[in-house]
Structure formats: C-alpha cells, structure tokens
Amino acid sequence: MTLPAGRAVAPAFPSDRMRRAAESFVIPVGALVVAMILFGIFMALIGKNPLEVYALIYKGGFSSGFAWQNTLQRAAPVILTALCVALPAQAGLIIIGGEGALVLGGLAAAVVGHAAAGASPLVAQIGMALIAMIVGGTWIAFAGALRHYRGVNETISSLLLTYIAIALFNHFVEGPLRDPGSLNKPSTQSIGEAMMVGHLPGMDVHWGLAYGVVFCVACYVLVRYTVLGFALRIVGGNVRAARLAGLRVGWLVLVSCFLGGSAAGLAGMVEVAAVHGNANASLIAGYGYAGILVSFIARHNPLAVIPVAILVGGIGASNGLLQRRLDLPDATVLVLQGIAFMVILAAETLYGRFRVFQPREQQK
Amino acid sequence: MDLGWWGVPVAVLGGTIRVSTPFLFVSLGECLTEKSGRINLGLEGILVMGAMSGYGVSYLTGSPWLGVLVAGIAGLALGLLHGMICSLPRVNDIAVGIGLMLLGTGLAFFLGKPFVQPKAPTLPAIHLGDWASSPQVQSALQVNVLFIIGVILALALTWAFRNTRWGLVVRMVGDSSDAARAMGYNVNRVRVLATAVGGFLAGIGGSFLSLYYPGSWNEGLSSGQGLMAVALVIFARWQPLYCFYAALLFGGAGALGPALQSVGITSGYYLFNAAPYVLTLAIMIATCSPSRNLAGAPGELSVTR
Numbered sequence: 001m002t003l004p005a006g007r008a009v010a011p012a013f014p015s016d017r018m019r020r021a022a023e024s025f026v027i028p029v030g031a032l033v034v035a036m037i038l039f040g041i042f043m044a045l046i047g048k049n050p051l052e053v054y055a056l057i058y059k060g061g062f063s064s065g066f067a068w069q070n071t072l073q074r075a076a077p078v079i080l081t082a083l084c085v086a087l088p089a090q091a092g093l094i095i096i097g098g099e100g101a102l103v104l105g106g107l108a109a110a111v112v113g114h115a116a117a118g119a120s121p122l123v124a125q126i127g128m129a130l131i132a133m134i135v136g137g138t139w140i141a142f143a144g145a146l147r148h149y150r151g152v153n154e155t156i157s158s159l160l161l162t163y164i165a166i167a168l169f170n171h172f173v174e175g176p177l178r179d180p181g182s183l184n185k186p187s188t189q190s191i192g193e194a195m196m197v198g199h200l201p202g203m204d205v206h207w208g209l210a211y212g213v214v215f216c217v218a219c220y221v222l223v224r225y226t227v228l229g230f231a232l233r234i235v236g237g238n239v240r241a242a243r244l245a246g247l248r249v250g251w252l253v254l255v256s257c258f259l260g261g262s263a264a265g266l267a268g269m270v271e272v273a274a275v276h277g278n279a280n281a282s283l284i285a286g287y288g289y290a291g292i293l294v295s296f297i298a299r300h301n302p303l304a305v306i307p308v309a310i311l312v313g314g315i316g317a318s319n320g321l322l323q324r325r326l327d328l329p330d331a332t333v334l335v336l337q338g339i340a341f342m343v344i345l346a347a348e349t350l351y352g353r354f355r356v357f358q359p360r361e362q363q364k
Numbered sequence: 365m366d367l368g369w370w371g372v373p374v375a376v377l378g379g380t381i382r383v384s385t386p387f388l389f390v391s392l393g394e395c396l397t398e399k400s401g402r403i404n405l406g407l408e409g410i411l412v413m414g415a416m417s418g419y420g421v422s423y424l425t426g427s428p429w430l431g432v433l434v435a436g437i438a439g440l441a442l443g444l445l446h447g448m449i450c451s452l453p454r455v456n457d458i459a460v461g462i463g464l465m466l467l468g469t470g471l472a473f474f475l476g477k478p479f480v481q482p483k484a485p486t487l488p489a490i491h492l493g494d495w496a497s498s499p500q501v502q503s504a505l506q507v508n509v510l511f512i513i514g515v516i517l518a519l520a521l522t523w524a525f526r527n528t529r530w531g532l533v534v535r536m537v538g539d540s541s542d543a544a545r546a547m548g549y550n551v552n553r554v555r556v557l558a559t560a561v562g563g564f565l566a567g568i569g570g571s572f573l574s575l576y577y578p579g580s581w582n583e584g585l586s587s588g589q590g591l592m593a594v595a596l597v598i599f600a601r602w603q604p605l606y607c608f609y610a611a612l613l614f615g616g617a618g619a620l621g622p623a624l625q626s627v628g629i630t631s632g633y634y635l636f637n638a639a640p641y642v643l644t645l646a647i648m649i650a651t652c653s654p655s656r657n658l659a660g661a662p663g664e665l666s667v668t669r
Contacts, residue, residue, distance in 0.1 A: 151654035155458055160641045167638030331473030338467025345460050349452035
C-alpha cells in the first residue's frame with residue numbers, strides 16, 4: 001500500500017519548500033474547518049446551537065490556566081500514542097495497535113514499580129519507563145515482523161493484537177496480579193506515593209507531557225536529519241527501490257515499529273506512574289485510537305503531532321462541560337472526531353491540485 | 365434432566381449458531397466489497413450503527429423486522445459514504461475504513477443514548493428442539509430466521525458470482541480494473557455499489573446483535589466482529605460458502621468462554637474470550653505469505669499486497 005508521504009525528495013529552491021510546507025498546513029486546516037461546519041450542521045439538526053457548542057469547547061479546553069492544564073494532561077499520552085502511528089508510517093506501514101502497547105506497557109510499569117519498592121524513586125522511574133518501552137515496542141514490532149516475514153497485513157494484525165493485549169491485561173489485573181484490597185475496581189498493587197512521577201515546575205501538569213515533547217523532537221530529528229530516517233522514508237516511498245539500494249528493509253521496518261510501540265508503552269507508564277498509581281481498567285481509555293486520528297491529521301509529521309494532540313486533548317477536556325451545560329451525550333467528542341477524520345482523509349485528494357503550492361520549475 | 369459436563373458441547377453448539385450469525389452477515393458483506401477490489405475496515409462502525417438503529421426503530425415502532433430493514437439502510441448509507449470517498453483519487457481505503465469505524469461507533473453511541481434503558485421487542489426464534497426433553501438442548505436448537513437467511517444468502521452469492529452477469533462484472537472489477545475499463549464498465553460505480561450493498565448486509569448483522577442475541581442495546585455490544593470479519597474473509601479465501609464455515613468456526617470460538625463459565629469454570633474467562641482474536645491471527649500467519657498473492661485473492665485488493 002502507498003502512504004501519502006510525498007516529501008521524500010526536498011524541492012530544490014527554498015521558496016518551493018515553503019510552498020510544499022504551506023500546502024501541508026493549509027489543506028489539513030481547511031479540512032478541519034469543513035469538519036467543524038459539518039459538525040455544526042449536525043448539532044443544529046439535533047437542536048443545539050453550534051456556536052454555543054464551539055464556545056463551550058473553547059471554554060472547556062483553552063480559555064483558562066485550569067482548562068489548559070486539563071488539556072495538556074490529556075494531550076500527553078496522545079502525543080506518545082500518535083508516534084506509534086507516525087513512526088511506522090515513515091516506513092509505509094499503517095499500525096493502529098497503539099492501545100494494546102499502551103495497556104501492556106502500563107501493566108509492566110505497574111509491576112516493576114511495585115517490585116522496586118524501597119529503591120530510589122529516580123531509579124524506579126527509569127526502570128518503569130524502560131520496561132514499558134520494551135514491552136510496548138516488542139508488541140508492535142511483532143506486528144511489523146509478521147508484516148515483513150509472513151506478509152500479514154499490519155493494520156489488521158496490530159488491531160487483533162490490541163484485543164489480545166486488552167484480554168491479557170484484564171486477565172492479569174483481575175486475576176494473578178490483582179491487589180486483594182481493590183474491591184470495587186480491580187487494580188494491581190499500588191506503586192506507592194513516593195514512586196509517582198511529579199508535576200512540571202510551576203504547573204499542574206505531570207512530566208509525561210515533557211516525555212512526549214522530547215520523544216517527538218527526537219523522532220523528528222531522526223526522521224529528517226539522520227541516515228536511518230532517510231532509509232526509513234525510502235522504504236516507505238518505494239520498497240523495491242529500497243531493496244535495490246541494498247537497504248535492510250526488514251530491519252528498518254522492525255526498528256520503526258519498535259520505536260513507535262515504545263512510545264505507546266511509555267504512554268502507559270505515564271498513565272500509571274503519573275495519574276493512577278496502579279494499573280486498572282481506566283488505562284483502556286481510547287488514547288491509542290485518538291493517537292491514530294492525531295497522526296493522520298499531522299500527516300505523520302512527528303513535530304506536527306504536538307499541536308494536533310493538544311487540539312484533540314482540548315476537545316476531550318471540554319467534553320464534561322458539554323455534557324453538563326448542553327446535556328449532550330459523552331459520545332459527542334467521538335462524533336466530532338469521526339467527522340474530522342473522514343474529511344481529513346477525503347482532503348488527501350487535494351494535494352497537488354492547487355497550482356500555487358507547486359514548485360515553480362515544474363510549470364515551465 | 366441435567367446434562368452435567370455434556371452441557372458444554374451442547375451450549376457451544378447453541379452458542380455457535382447464535383454467535384456466528386452476525387459474523388456470517390458481516391463477512392458476506394465484506395466478501396462482496398473485497399471481490400470488487402476495495403477493503404472496508406469500517407464495517408465495525410456499520411455493525412454498531414446497525415445494532416443501534418435496528419433497536420431504536422424496533423422500540424419506537426414495535427416491529428423488529430422494520431428495525432432490521434432500517435439497520436440495513438443505515439449500513440447502506442455508511443457503505444455509500446465509504447465507497448464515494450474512496451473513489452476520489454489518492455485516498456487510502458484502509459485509512460477511510462478506520463475513520464468510518466470511529467464515525468459509525470460515535471454516531472451510534474450519540475444517537476443511541478436514549479435506547480440504552482428501554483426494552484424493545486426482539487426477533488422471534490424458531491424452535492427446532494422441541495422433541496428433546498432437556499431444556500438445554502431445546503434452548504440450543506432455537507434458531508433465528510436471520511441465520512437461515514444468511515445461509516441461503518451465502519449459497520446465493522456463491523451461485524451469483526459464478527453464473528450471473530453482475531457477479532462476473534464485480535469479479536472483473538476486482539481482479540483487473542484495466543480490463544473492466546476496457547470493457548466499458550465504470551470501475552468506481554461498481555465498487556461504490558458493492559461497498560454499499562456490503563454495508564447493507566453488515567447493518568443487518570448488527571441488528572441481529574441488538575434484536576436477538578444478546579438482544580439489547582448498549583455501548584459494549586460489539587466485540588470487534590466487524591473487524592474480525594475482514595480476517596475471516598481472508599481465511600475463507602473470498603468464497604461466500606467458505607465464509608459460512610468460517611463464521612461457524614468463529615462463532616464456536618466465541619461461544620467457548622460463556623459455555624465454560626456456565627459450568628463453573630470462571631478463571632481465565634478473559635483469556636477464553638480472546639480465543640477468536642488469537643484464532644484469527646494464527647490463521648492469518650498460517651495462510652499469508654510475503655512472496656506471493658494469496659490464492660483466490662482479488663488482484664486489485666490492497667490488503668494482500
């Protein structure tokens with residue numbers, strides 16, 4: 001299958017590069033505006049004032065320091081799960097199994113965090129992050145390996161692996177690893193207050209946000225400015241050309257999947273170590289699926305993932321306000337996301353259609 | 365009469381027939397869509413939408429069969445949406461499917477909120493087991509009409525793909541769009557229609573979930589049947605009749621967990637519930653190959669390349 005990467009070859013002139021950059025900014029933003037209009041029509045049809053809905057989304061997500069903290073708190077795991085889609089996409093794979101890597105990474109982190117009781121918090125946190133990244137990375141790399149060595153479609157296998165991961169998670173949390181003290185809500189043993197990841201200085205937002213931003217910047221550098229990233233993009237652009245050039249396609253596929261999965265696994269560790277303090281069913285909150293949406297809107301660009309994840313996080317943060325003020329169901333955000341996703345994907349067809357965005361020498 | 369341990373195979377048999385019916389409809393719909401050369405990963409969303417609209421209409425009108433019809437029409441509309449968006453150049457059908465999954469479930473949860481509590485009239489069952497003295501056997505042999513329609517449909521599709529003009533056109537469009545274009549057929553129109561009819565069948569499959577078994581509407585109703593159908597069609601090698609056998613197999617795998625629970629085996633409940641997913645993955649690993657296309661796969665299908 002082909003992904004609309006299209007940027008493997010940089011245009012020759014700086015102004016042409018600007019035109020390409022403008023194209024991949026204007027089209028998604030335009031599509032988002034169209035999606036908002038469609039959602040507004042939907043809201044009007046069921047008798048709600050669309051302007052009031054959008055005002056509440058702004059109020060609940062972006063209007064105050066408190067709203068921003070709520071938004072960033074939600075954006076942190078989504079930034080990481082979006083990388084689970086964006087990195088394999090560089091090598092031409094559509095992986096949608098971030099949710100599975102997240103829950104298993106979170107489970108592994110909770111086990112290690114509990115076992116490391118008595119160690120210094122920093123050592124324990126590094127151990128939790130590492131184990132979560134290894135578990136999540138291996139989980140997604142398995143889908144990549146199936147793709148490369150057995151020709152199994154990675155989209156379907158990664159999704160099946162998510163269902164299996166959630167079943168394993170439920171089995172362990174409600175069975176062998178259950179804290180006997182957790183009666184109403186089955187959970188693993190708590191990692192303890194001392195082991196928790198704290199807040200960023202001066203804000204009520206945990207360190208997970210910083211992990212995500214650092215991970216994104218590192219991935220951006222990796223993809224754009226290193227030989228490995230260049231090789232990945234060649235594999236994504238044309239597998240046969242990559243083979244002819246002597247690239248180790250299988251290795252590259254595995255690396256991109258492992259890195260993506262480790263990002264999602266780290267998201268699970270963040271949720272456990274910064275929010276819940278143990279692994280329980282709250283981990284299965286759909287962050288993996290939100291990450292798919294974010295990565296596609298960001299056109300699989302690791303840097304663009306950050307603002308898009310904040311936007312999606314803000315919409316999620318306003319959900320409670322929408323439910324209370326307008327008596328809307330909690331699936332309202334899902335509908336908005338679904339409409340946005342469909343319009344963004346349909347807008348793929350517009351790339352290369354507008355003359356103003358095309359490199360100048362092509363027209364002569 | 366108490367069957368004791370014999371209750372497990374009897375319960376699995378009854379469960380198989382019940383659990384396999386949505387699989388059967390969704391996989392037949394997906395089979396038709398994939399025969400035309402497109403893949404619709406959004407059948408999961410269509411299934412949930414069908415379940416919600418079927419239940420809602422049955423509740424509001426009192427007629428479950430009208431609900432089945434409306435569920436099909438809702439599926440048709442979403443299938444049409446998928447088909448038309450994918451007809452635009454350079455739009456990836458797999459990605460649109462993921463989007464449709466999100467949109468369909470979102471719309472169903474949104475619009476279905478008022479129907480979570482009330483009890484709607486459900487579809488009647490045909491009692492094939494009244495000769496038996498055991499209540500377990502009797503309940504295992506309660507068959508729904510939709511199951512029988514599904515079996516007939518599988519046979520009819522098999523026949524139609526082989527023997528009718530329409531079947532041949534769909535297969536040609538799926539195997540070589542160039543050949544179809546040379547013959548003067550509009551490739552996109554055939555694919556849009558195939559996706560829409562596939563959506564219709566998936567919507568009916570969804571209405572079975574809410575109107576017969578489990579027989580209520582809630583947000584956890586579907587457990588990924590729409591997605592597993594995609595793998596199931598690959599397993600069935602794009603043959604409608606094999607889709608029926610595969611649906612029975614998946615239904616059996618899905619019925620195992622509840623059947624064991626009914627005789628008191630509750631540890632490992634979640635692991636038994638994961639059986640269909642493990643089975644699907646194992647089947648795909650066993651049947652796929654990196655070096656060649658799958659036998660019987662439509663040539664234009666992106667998922668096998």
